Amino acid sequence: MSGDRPTVTLKLATSLDGRIALANGQSQWITGEAARAEVHHLRANHDAVVVGSETVLADDPLLTARLDPPPAKQPLRVVADSRGRIPPGAKLFSTLEIGPVAIATLETTDLDARGWPSTRGLQFWMLPAGEGSSSISLTAMMESAQRAGVTSMMIEGGGQLAAAFMRASLVDRIEWFRAPVVLGGDGRPCLGDLGLETLNAAPKFDRTSVREIGPDLWESYVRR
Numbered sequence: 332m333s334g335d336r337p338t339v340t341l342k343l344a345t346s347l348d349g350r351i352a353l354a355n356g357q358s359q360w361i362t363g364e365a366a367r368a369e370v371h372h373l374r375a376n377h378d379a380v381v382v383g384s385e386t387v388l389a390d391d392p393l394l395t396a397r398l399d400p401p402p403a404k405q406p407l408r409v410v411a412d413s414r415g416r417i418p419p420g421a422k423l424f425s426t427l428e429i430g431p432v433a434i435a436t437l438e439t440t441d442l443d444a445r446g447w448p449s450t451r452g453l454q455f456w457m458l459p460a461g462e463g464s465s466s467i468s469l470t471a472m473m474e475s476a477q478r479a480g481v482t483s484m485m486i487e488g489g490g491q492l493a494a495a496f497m498r499a500s501l502v503d504r505i506e507w508f509r510a511p512v513v514l515g516g517d518g519r520p521c522l523g524d525l526g527l528e529t530l531n532a533a534p535k536f537d538r539t540s541v542r543e544i545g546p547d548l549w550e551s552y553v554r555r
């Protein structure tokens with residue numbers, strides 16, 4: 332990657348036991364209104380927000396920064412969708428006049444067959460697969476983001492994409508909103524498998540603040 336890569340913030344909105352959804356996928360809303368309002372500020376403070384395809388398929392999110400007054404600039408909304416699975420009817424596509432969208436997909440994806448709009452405000456990043464993976468290379472995605480002028484990005488889940496960023500040592504900061512509810516081991520984890528074999532190898536972070544936000548806790552961490 333040429334020059335400094337974009338900085339990466341991982342945003343987590345979880346139960347006390349680190350779950351982001353029930354086993355059946357239900358996830359809205361785990362954290363309270365005040366925490367959710369803060370997420371809109373965080374979005375406005377990043378050049379891009381990024382989610383995995385499963386999050387769009389499950390939640391059909393807008394991912395805009397909904398503030399009053401609206402921010403001067405909306406973040407670029409990026410979906411990591413290697414196989415082009417998100418539907419043309421996704422809300423992301425019907426809100427391009429509010430903010431831009433980038434679909435990061437494999438270079439083999441047939442865009443014509445997807446039925447996605449080809450409109451101003453929508454860009455496609457055609458990327459190679461990661462080493463030993465059938466999904467897009469995150470390094471290549473970061474390079475595309477950098478070319479698009481992105482200097483900071485916030486990963487908003489889900490657990491599989493968050494784990495991929497963590498495995499690649501690309502997470503610089505964590506903003507963790509934790510609600511006073513437990514969802515249990517059958518809930519979906521905020522981080523997928525990391526494949527660690529020793530505790531020494533575990534990614535480590537230093538806490539920089541803890542705040543109460545309505546009924547929730549907001550913890551901030553930086554990579555050690």
Ligand SMILES: NC(=O)c1ccc[n+]([C@@H]2O[C@H](COP(=O)([O-])OP(=O)(O)OC[C@H]3O[C@@H](n4cnc5c(N)ncnc54)[C@H](OP(=O)(O)O)[C@@H]3O)[C@@H](O)[C@H]2O)c1
Nearest residue numbers: 344358383384385386411412413466488489490491492495
């Ligand atoms: N509480 C919250 O704040 C919150 C936030 C977000 C999501 N959620 C919940 O989380 C669930 C979805 O999370 P999830 O973990 O199942 O899925 P996810 O992380 O949203 O998406 C996973 C998909 O991302 C794609 N992807 C593209 N590049 C990748 C890469 N390099 N590495 C890994 N994956 C890559 C993969 O599909 P392809 O290979 O096809 O690209 C993969 O299947 C939903 O239930 C949603 O409601 C909750």
